[in-house]
Amino acid sequence: MSKCVCMIAEFRGGNFRRVSFEVASEGKRIADSLGLSLCGIAVGSGVADKAADLGRYGVDKVFVADDPALENYVAEAYVPVVAEIVAKCDPAVIVLPASVDGKDLGARLAGRLQAGLAQDCTEVVCENGAVKAKRPIFAGKCFAWCEWAEGALPVISCRPNVMDCFAPMEDKRAEIEKVDVSIPAARSRVTGVDLDTSGKVELTEAEIIISGGRGMKGPENYALIEELAGLLGAAVGASRAAVDSGWRPHSDQVGQTGKVVNPNLYIAVGISGAIQHLAGMGSSKFIVAVNKDPEAPIFSKADYGIVEDLFSFIPAFKEEVEKHKSTCS
Ligand SMILES: Cc1cc2nc3c(=O)[nH]c(=O)nc-3n(C[C@H](O)[C@H](O)[C@H](O)COP(=O)(O)OP(=O)(O)OC[C@H]3O[C@@H](n4cnc5c(N)ncnc54)[C@H](O)[C@@H]3O)c2cc1C
CATH class of the missing domain: 3.40.50.620 (HUPs)
Known part of the structure; x- marks a missing residue:
């Protein structure tokens, strides 16, 4: 050949x-x-x-x-x-x-x-x-x-x-x-592999990602972005601060020591925008940041920056998305 x-x-x-x-x-x-x-x-x-x-x-x-x-x-x-x-x-x-x-x-x-x-x-x-x-x-x-x-x-x-x-x-x-291939038997030390079949959208393949950081304040508040993600068909990601705090699994981590993602839309919620986080999402096609600190470095990378408390912005945004969806259906 x-x-x-x-x-x-x-x-x-x-x-x-x-x-x-x-x-x-x-x-x-x-x-x-x-x-x-x-x-x-x-x-x-x-x-x-x-x-x-x-x-x-x-x-x-x-x-x-x-x-x-x-x-x-x-x-x-x-x-x-x-x-x-x-x-x-x-x-x-x-x-x-x-x-x-x-x-x-x-x-x-x-x-x-x-x-x-x-x-x-x-x-x-x-x-x-x-x-x-x-x-x-x-x-x-x-x-x-x-x-x-x-x-x-x-x-x-x-x-x-x-x-x-x-x-x-x-x-x-x-x-x-x-092709008839010979599979090397018993050479692997891996005897069983558990595959996550939860049906979640895989971060690296998602078209939209909403990630939450330390600004989320605790694991219970991720319900806010999970609901919004459900409406938008998005995957949920996290900063390392959120993962290290035990709020999210490591599989959700975006960044240098997490996953490199490239969605069409990346929404960073309560994330400061450390270089190690930007390494994982900086090439996203469109970036929106929600942060109450107007000086947060994430804004230098964002196409749209929303300077607001996420706990008032996310519910209001979700309501608007719901309204929009009901008028479109
Ligand atoms: C070797 C190395 C590798 C690393 N790898 C990664 C990695 O892969 N991924 C990663 O993310 N980090 C990584 N980090 C850590 C990184 O340096 C940062 O510490 C981390 O990204 C910070 O996470 P954060 O933005 O969620 O938290 P913070 O930096 O604490 O930022 C929280 C933000 O939330 C905002 N906020 C707080 N409350 C609200 C509110 N109510 N409404 C709106 N905004 C609010 C604050 O203004 C702040 O900007 C790495 C670090 C090192 C040294």
């Missing part, structure tokens, strides 16, 4: 995560620029039935490893399987999601393949047949462009919610090749 661009999809809980389609779209743009085809790697349990859908986002051919042992991401099982498939497609470039699992997989895969890894990229361009990738550094304070030496294999993880996703081509299906 001649060289191709290879995208690695992320399949969880019976579906591809949205970031997979973003990565497929980005892979297609790169493949078109380099004059190559786009192949996909889909690994998981029950993934075979859905793999052809990747064709809607430009993938020509998908290599599928479908096995119950691959239901959840466990590095010891996934990495050898993906590496075996990569050897089959002989890629010129590999793109994958910069999700928690994707970053782990990308690093291990690059190590195994002796490839060059650029994590959490926000832009990829092709110049004179070579790729260049842009990634945030120093907690998002500046950006670095990465280039690869001739002959080196670029492995590029793409930050969720950044790369434009194609409108799906409804009638396009990818060719499928099922």
